[in-house]
Amino acid sequence: MKTDDLINLLAQDAPVRVRIGKALTMAVIAGILIAGGLFFVMIGFRADIDTAMETVRFLFKFVVTIALAVTACALVFRIGRPGASLRLWGWLLLAAPILLLAAVVAELAVMPADSWSARMIGHNARFCLTLIPLLSIGPLACFLFALRQGAPERPGVAGAVAGLAASGIAATFYASNCTDDSPLFVLLWYPIAIAIVTGIGYVLGRRLLRW
Numbered sequence: 722m723k724t725d726d727l728i729n730l731l732a733q734d735a736p737v738r739v740r741i742g743k744a745l746t747m748a749v750i751a752g753i754l755i756a757g758g759l760f761f762v763m764i765g766f767r768a769d770i771d772t773a774m775e776t777v778r779f780l781f782k783f784v785v786t787i788a789l790a791v792t793a794c795a796l797v798f799r800i801g802r803p804g805a806s807l808r809l810w811g812w813l814l815l816a817a818p819i820l821l822l823a824a825v826v827a828e829l830a831v832m833p834a835d836s837w838s839a840r841m842i843g844h845n846a847r848f849c850l851t852l853i854p855l856l857s858i859g860p861l862a863c864f865l866f867a868l869r870q871g872a873p874e875r876p877g878v879a880g881a882v883a884g885l886a887a888s889g890i891a892a893t894f895y896a897s898n899c900t901d902d903s904p905l906f907v908l909l910w911y912p913i914a915i916a917i918v919t920g921i922g923y924v925l926g927r928r929l930l931r932w
Contacts, residue, residue, distance in 0.1 A: 744866075752861075752864065783896055791889075797886050824907075841908070845899050846909075848895075861884055868883060869929065877923045880929070885919050
């Protein structure tokens with residue numbers, strides 16, 4: 722018997738408590754509500770949000786973070802099912818970094834070179850590296866709980882994807898508080914914060930999603 726066939730048989734024989742699709746849908750909703758609730762209670766919008774919304778740089782941050790959240794969440798829905806093809810959805814994860822790199826190229830083209838370093842370092846690196854992981858806790862917990870209702874073939878990878886989706890949601894909320902709007906800042910600090918959550922998701926996935 723082939724390994725894939727054995728996995729499918731085991732998954733069919735395993736008791737199903739909640740359908741994985743329903744569990745993950747509830748996880749997305751709950752994760753957004755938890756992250757949003759924590760954001761508005763503890764952090765809130767930046768003081769100049771009305772003015773910021775009139776600038777392209779500020780709005781483009783959401784294009785990138787929402788692209789990450791949507792594509793990663795779509796992959797989470799697939800990765801909890803044994804035997805499901807992940808190739809297309811994995812490629813779609815490149816949408817967010819490609820968009821960000823395009824914005825960086827545009828930034829470098831229009832801004833003087835002596836301003837690049839200051840724009841990349843910014844003023845909120847410490848908050849970025851703290852708040853994105855903090856806001857990711859709720860969504861990550863929800864995704865891991867939902868994935869336990871399925872049968873991911875690679876628990877560590879499934880946990881990492883859950884972390885990626887959780888950090889995409891968290892980064893979307895944080896972007897409305899962050900006053901550093903340069904794509905150079907986003908390119909440097911957001912991926913570090915997202916990588917922290919993704920790594921935590923990988924470790925937790927290996928322990929919690931084994932079956």
